[in-house]
Amino acid sequence: QRFYTDVFATYVKTLVNEGHNLEFFIEGGRSRTGKLVLPKLGLLAILMQAVEEGYCDDLVFVPCAINYDRVLEEGAYLKEVKGSSKKKESLAQLVRARGVLKKRYGRVYVQFAPPMSIKSYMDRFCLSFGTMKPKERHAMYRDFAWRLIHNINEASMITPFALVAAVILTTSKRGISLAEIKLITRNYFDFLQYRGEQFASSFQDLEMTLQETLALMEKSKWLELLADEDETDEEERIYTVDDGDRLHLEYYKNNMIHCLLPAAYISSAILTKEAFTFDLEGIEDELLFFRDFFKFEFVYDADENLQETIDQVLSYFITQGFITKVNSQENTYRISHQGLKALSCFTGLLRSYFESYWIVLRATKYLSKKSYSEKDFLKKITSMGNKLYKLEIVERFESISRITFENALKFFCEKGAIKKRENQENGKLSVNYENGKHQEVIADYSRMIDRYLRTSHFTFK
Known part of the structure; x- marks a missing residue:
């Protein structure tokens, strides 16, 4: 070697x-x-x-x-996300791929x-x-x-599929109205424009791009439109998403989620204050927490000035009427009714990640009895995730992701909540996970997740 x-x-x-x-x-x-x-x-x-x-x-x-409008191998990728092993390429696969190559996958x-x-x-x-x-x-x-x-x-370029996928996965609901889709799309689009992000050329007409993308997603069976043929009320035109199809959308949402992270982080920090009037105390600390908590998920700008980022996002929120300044001297702000909806949309982008990390924390109870190999422990985590989803404690089906679980394991091992032990046997490296003996760390992080998701489900008693 x-x-x-x-x-x-x-x-x-x-x-x-x-x-x-x-x-x-x-x-x-x-x-x-x-x-x-x-x-x-x-x-x-x-x-x-x-x-x-x-x-x-x-x-x-x-x-x-x-960047791609559509990825040919998305089906195989999603199987790996759910825990399947990567299949080696073969001549038979190459022959079968001829049918795929006849289809159009965009730009x-x-x-x-x-x-x-x-x-x-x-x-x-x-x-x-x-x-x-x-x-x-x-x-x-x-x-x-x-x-x-x-x-x-x-x-990277913002593509229509990525933007619309992010919009639809903003909510945990299985259905979303066309009116909601248009409102959230405009919210995200305006923020991305404000930040100077690059858009695909098809975004010259946002309304037309949205219609075409929804039609393509419907044709791909990722969405189903529930509406009468003559229905014109956008509140009554409902798009539904099945669990498995959320995984397709999650893949494309992740193409551009990094562009929306500043708004998602700051919105989460504001909404944890649980009041319509808030000040900026602790906002920068919250951002530092997010950057550390998700350091194995997202890439950050090493030269970023956090205060400038906060000022930029708040300035956008004020321009849009999401928040208003109440007291200049005390840096006090008030969230509008419109702003509460908009900020909740930004925070919705993070929910699947918080839920994934919490599932891993919850699975540490298995380690109190014995140690597990990496493969077996990931199976235990996935099994627990599926149970919690069926119980409607976990809301997002896309949170049950082997790759996100692996990142969470890496993070919690670093923090001492879980202990990772490597063994060399017969020339092969095996990894075992054990109880980290730091139950207070597990409790602290469960409380933090509970706080950001604004629910009582996630705090370990």
């Missing part, structure tokens, strides 16, 4: 030395959730070592975002972010390879990788 690694590293460095351009996916694999996968550092580390060892004077990375959008130079990056932060310790070097690789991923996100 070590021999292969050394040969591969030398090969890559030689390519760099000879001036070849390289293309690689820093995530190390395809996303099964629709969000960007967090970066893998192996190949990036080799490339940065090539600069350090003199194979070249500098390397310039060009982040590239590729592909390719966008580039500003190039990133290793030398410029090191000069900016006064870094030098020669003075770095191993931990500092790894931290540099990680920081550079996260900046690359963030810039890919920044270059």
Whole structure:
């Protein structure tokens, strides 16, 4: 294994030395959730070592975002989200794929972010390879990788499918009226425009784009329209979504959720105050909590000024009439009736993630009896999630996601709620999960989730 690694590293460095351009996916694999996968550092580390060892004077990375209206492999991806193993590609699959290739899947959008130079990056932060310790070097690789991923996100395009999917999954209800869809779509669209996000060219006519996208989703059997043929009242035109189809929509919602996170986080922080009049005390702390809690889910801007983000979102809310300033000196605001609905729409984007993390916390009760292998514990978590959904304690079917459960496990292991033990047997690495002995950590996080979801279901007694 070590021999292969050394040969591969030398090969890559030689390519760099000879001036070849390289293309690689820093995530190390395809996303099964629709969000960007967090970066893998192996190949990036080799490339940065090539600069350090003199194979070249500098390397310039060009982040590239590729967005699709529709993804061909969405069915296979969703099976993996639900816990199925990835199937290896075969000749039979290739033959069967001919039918898929005859269908239309919309457009592909390719966008580039500003190039990133290793030398410029090191000069900016006064870094030098020669003075770095191993931990500092790894931290540099990680920081550079996260900046690359963030810039890919920044270059990504808002597609019609992504926006409409996010709108429909705002609510836990199985049906949503056309009037609601239009209202929430306008809310999200205006916020994204305010933030300067990039839209697909089809958004030149928002009304027409919405109609066409809903029709395509209906044709794909993701939505069903309940209305008489002559029904014109938008309140009476209801779109329904089955449980399994929510997973399709979740995939596309995740294509653009990062663009709405500032509004979702700040809306959640405001609504936890449980009063129509509120001040800004603690809002920045709430944002820091969200960024930490979901650090294995989303990529953030390393240079972001949180206060500027808060000011920008509040300014948008004021412009839209969602909140009004009551007292300038005390920074006191009041939420309007319209604002309560709008802020609830933004917070709805996070519900499936909060529920997924809470399901993992709830499953820690199994660990009090014995330890479990990673595979078996994930099965236990999924089984518990399905039970809680049937009991209507968990509202979102899309919260039962193996990939989100894995991220939650990583987070709660880091916080001491769960203990991860790795064993090497017969040359194979096995992972077991045990009780972390920190029940107060589990209780604290369950209370926080309960607070953000504004329900009493999620606090462990």
